[in-house]
Amino acid sequence: MVRGRAGAMAAACIVLATGAAAQKPYTGPETEGDAALFGSWSFEVTSLARGESGIGPVTNSVSACLKLGAKPADLPLMAQPLQGRCAMQRLELKAAYVSMVMLCEDFERRTSLMLHLEPRKDGAYAGRYSYTMTLDDDGSGTMSADADVVARRTGGC
Amino acid sequence: MKRLHTAMAAVFAAAMTGLGGGAVVEAGSFGLPAGTWEVTWLEPRLVPQSKAFKTSFVRCYSAAEAARGSNPVMPAVQEAKCNTKLTSIGGDIVFDTGCGDQDHRLRISKCGAGYCGTYRYGARKPKVILESIVILRPTDGRCERS
Numbered sequence: 001m002v003r004g005r006a007g008a009m010a011a012a013c014i015v016l017a018t019g020a021a022a023q024k025p026y027t028g029p030e031t032e033g034d035a036a037l038f039g040s041w042s043f044e045v046t047s048l049a050r051g052e053s054g055i056g057p058v059t060n061s062v063s064a065c066l067k068l069g070a071k072p073a074d075l076p077l078m079a080q081p082l083q084g085r086c087a088m089q090r091l092e093l094k095a096a097y098v099s100m101v102m103l104c105e106d107f108e109r110r111t112s113l114m115l116h117l118e119p120r121k122d123g124a125y126a127g128r129y130s131y132t133m134t135l136d137d138d139g140s141g142t143m144s145a146d147a148d149v150v151a152r153r154t155g156g157c
Numbered sequence: 158m159k160r161l162h163t164a165m166a167a168v169f170a171a172a173m174t175g176l177g178g179g180a181v182v183e184a185g186s187f188g189l190p191a192g193t194w195e196v197t198w199l200e201p202r203l204v205p206q207s208k209a210f211k212t213s214f215v216r217c218y219s220a221a222e223a224a225r226g227s228n229p230v231m232p233a234v235q236e237a238k239c240n241t242k243l244t245s246i247g248g249d250i251v252f253d254t255g256c257g258d259q260d261h262r263l264r265i266s267k268c269g270a271g272y273c274g275t276y277r278y279g280a281r282k283p284k285v286i287l288e289s290i291v292i293l294r295p296t297d298g299r300c301e302r303s
Contacts, residue, residue: 011167027196045204048278049214054235055261055278059283060204065206080206113207131207131225135199141275148283 030069033093038068038137040157043076045129047147066093066155073101077129079104079111098125098151122145125151178286188243189265191223195300196230198276199290209274214295217300228252229237229265230291232278249274258282263291 010097031038046059047144062076072088073077079102086104098117104110117127170188194216202210218229226243229238231254239256246264250272252259259280271294278287 009280015303019255043204044172046283046285047201047203048285049202050198050200050232053231054232055276055287056235056259057280057283062205076205077203078209082249098296105289111207123215129203129205133201133209135209141199141273142288143275143290144288145203146284146286147203148285 030071031066031075031091031093033068034095035068036096037093037153038066040064040154041066042152042154044150044152045077045147046149047145053156063154067157074110075100077115077131078102078133079113095119098127108136115149117149123152184201187245188223189218189229189293191216191218191220191300193296193300194271194293194294197290197292197294198230199292200287201289209282215296217297219300226252228254228261228263229293231261251270255273265291265293270295 023046040063042061044059044061048055048059051058055136064074064076064152069125072086074090075091075101080124085114086102087100090099090100091102091129096119098115100113100115101112102111103156104112112130112132114130117125120126127149129149130144131147134142166167167273196216197211197213199209199211202208216229221227226241228239228241229252231239231241235256236254239254239261241252241254244251245254249264249266252261252263254263262277262281263274264277265272268274271292273290273292276287276289277289279285
């Protein structure tokens with residue numbers, strides 16, 4: 001029994017050590033996709049926000065240079081800070097779709113990001129972006145946003 | 158007493174109809190008490206990067222607003238143009254505010270000395286949804302509005 005407890009404690013120490021190591025910022029994997037689609041992109045994001053006079057839709061734009069092999073930290077809309085254990089399940093820029101799925105977890109928060117865009121007739125890509133964060137610290141609870149996204153390739157970079 | 162009976166009847170009726178989300182009680186003697194509240198609002202901001210955005214403000218919730226069951230988190234300018242219905246679901250205080258094609262729901266429950274919960278807002282066009290974390294803490298500040 002004593003040996004069993006000692007073994008369990010040793011295992012717990014290994015788990016803790018592994019957990020501590022996993023708190024480093026996330027860096028990979030790299031962007032995949034069709035080379036012709038890489039370049040300068042603008043993302044127009046309509047989401048809801050609380051302002052002084054009301055809670056309502058707000059549209060913001062962000063530009064990014066998407067290169068083959070770009071890291072998640074270089075991309076717009078990514079969760080910041082990228083911390084804890086993250087698993088990028090998909091990061092693709094293809095003619096048929098643009099897709100990103102990412103999950104992160106650390107001691108205080110769990111984050112999930114899902115972007116899925118499909119081509120429109122005018123050449124732009126449109127779709128949804130879902131972001132959910134669950135906090136376990138003093139402001140515990142879940143917050144989320146489902147946004148409307150239109151992305152356009154604006155040239156090379 | 159009559160109000161209590163009405164509330165109990167509503168609970169019973171809701172239980173009998175098998176509402177999964179808990180009993181629904183129409184506004185009566187419950188709700189957010191009048192006073193000065195510090196409201197903490199945690200919302201996901203997406204651009205340029207996705208992160209939690211935290212803001213706090215002080216809200217003087219007057220006795221008249223409490224009696225009316227006004228939404229204490231929605232900016233007053235906006236709330237004046239909307240209709241709010243106060244109910245209780247499963248013991249939580251729920252403010253449902255309708256503004257045209259927009260649906261707002263503040264759902265809070267007792268949390269330490271104050272209240273905490275969520276603010277969910279859905280717009281139909283464009284179809285976007287926001288769910289924020291809301292914390293209301295009582296403050297010592299004076300609330301002079303009637």
